[in-house]
Amino acid sequence: MPRSSVKDVAAAAGVSLGTVSNVLNRPDRVSPATRARVEQAMADLGFVRNESARQLRAGTSRTLAYVLLDATNPFFTDVAAGIEERAEAADLSLFMCNSSNSAAREKGYLDHLAEQRVQGILVTPVDPESPTLDEVIQRGIPLVVVDRTRSRPGVCSVSVDDELGGRLAVEHLVDRGHQRVAYVGGPATIGQVRDRWVGAVGAWRETGLPEADLVQMATAALTVEEGRRAGERMLGLPTRRRPTAAFCANDLLALGLLQHLITSGRRVPEDLAIVGYDDIDFAAAAAVPLSSVRQPRQLLGARAAELLLDETANPAHQHERVVFTPELVARTSTLG
Amino acid sequence: MPRSSVKDVAAAAGVSLGTVSNVLNRPDRVSPATRARVEQAMADLGFVRNESARQLRAGTSRTLAYVLLDATNPFFTDVAAGIEERAEAADLSLFMCNSSNSAAREKGYLDHLAEQRVQGILVTPVDPESPTLDEVIQRGIPLVVVDRTRSRPGVCSVSVDDELGGRLAVEHLVDRGHQRVAYVGGPATIGQVRDRWVGAVGAWRETGLPEADLVQMATAALTVEEGRRAGERMLGLPTRRRPTAAFCANDLLALGLLQHLITSGRRVPEDLAIVGYDDIDFAAAAAVPLSSVRQPRQLLGARAAELLLDETANPAHQHERVVFTPELVARTSTLG
């Protein structure tokens, strides 16, 4: 209830309003005696600084935001953990916003954050080329694209080479002797899904195997549930045409697929080898530990946060395009 | 760059500043012609309303926040999805903050949110009795406790009966013939861990089995990694003393435990039956589908959001304490 302001505190402590502000922002400039008095008054009145007013006057905010694609995917929350670590070190708060893969929601959040004049925004966008991002930048808000890149420059980005990841997965499977492989993923509107496919195709071509033997299995989303569905379809194929291995666009799909196979009495990797993508904790924890393309998730977030902080603090900031290298982690699901 | 304000827009459109504000807030009160002119000017200048100033004057904010315990646990992000659904319907933005089980971080976020004068806060607190929460309430910010309850009233809470959940798990295991059961969970500072234990003990006593045969296996955290460690310890026990079933305080532990057993060549449930808690998507997706105590996660969040919205909008708001009933979902990990 006691909606008290600096003015009230000043009155209670018998000092001027400017002094209260000094206690708040430059405690060293105020004598210990008065400082104590003011602090006492603040405690008595239950004073809470009004951040809106502070921000209005000071023009600067103490918060960062990460707009992510899917909060229920552990990959993104791990990235967020990396961001948060750096944010905390810089004494900034991090707000996470979940766009749930919806461009409209994403725009809503970005607008709101822009109005709120946050210090900076990290975003894993639905579409990295979308003008929505340009709007934010034009409004003068530092922005870093995470886990994607942008063809036009003018923005920092931190990503992992998804094409390379796709290559690694397919090369691994071919090394293990597979000659008919499925790529499970979709919808194609998702950039990661496309890039990993491109890498997979590239690697496949170099093997000289018939192009038709790298088969696409489209899914409606990158979820466990969709993975199960893909499993049903997979087992529905006649044995001759059935792939001996699957490369899934992310681990959620892979886990769903894995589950469906096991509960249908098939064996992994004997009946179907599986490679996932992201190497989330649940991949290693699956009862048939999942081979997966590992991305440096925490590092991804941390580096992105560093770039963002540099952009806000350093006038000579240069936009950077950081690309990390993925790594294949081979486990039982392909090694048997 | 064009850090433009209402004043600039007004000048550009040749109207007064109040009119611009009307366009923004009560478009119906302004004639179509001028409205068009103003909107054009806003577009030309790239005007973005300054939310801080708006909030300072209007005293009201358009955002809700959810401070959660562990963003990497799918349970909480599912709860968040339920909240968000309701928030979006009320045209409010939801910011998620991850306390990572740290009371200090939690306090940091709550303070920040209070300064920001958010419209309301939902929180799954590290400690629901903590005075930190009282501070927020005293500052006049509506707050709802999620997935926990509070002994003192004065606050809405939405939770699931964790004691009952503990009972259900143990009763199920006893029904299946187990006479020596482990409770895997910790640290005991976490309320859920304690409550589920209390329920487990209660159910155990009623069976008349020797009290010593319900054994506690303490873990350092509720993570997959800790689950694996618990598995090591479990297999380290002499066969005579080894439990035939384990009830884990959450699914992450259960999945880790499951994995360790399988990779050590044991069979689930023959060698050890396992019940988890939360029924996250990965539980059903585990290669040995996990029996688990299901909580209505989305509903939990949705109901909490409703209570919060009622508190902000309805002067006659009564604090409510909603307790949902959990449900045991039996799968292969206990049924064989």
Next chain:
DNA sequence: ACGGTCCGTTGAAACCTTTCAATCTAGGAG
């Protein structure tokens, strides 16, 4: 005792929006 420093404190201006009473305009009624 005097001038000069330095530290602590002050008060007013500025930040940008919303609100509301007051003013203006056009058009209809008498």
Next chain:
DNA sequence: CTCCTAGATTGAAAGGTTTCAACGGACCGT
């Protein structure tokens, strides 16, 4: 032709903080 009304527009005040130039007093050296 005048008066009234309803609707559109205006202008100033208010909201809480930070900033900064200015001020006052204490202390030092001479």
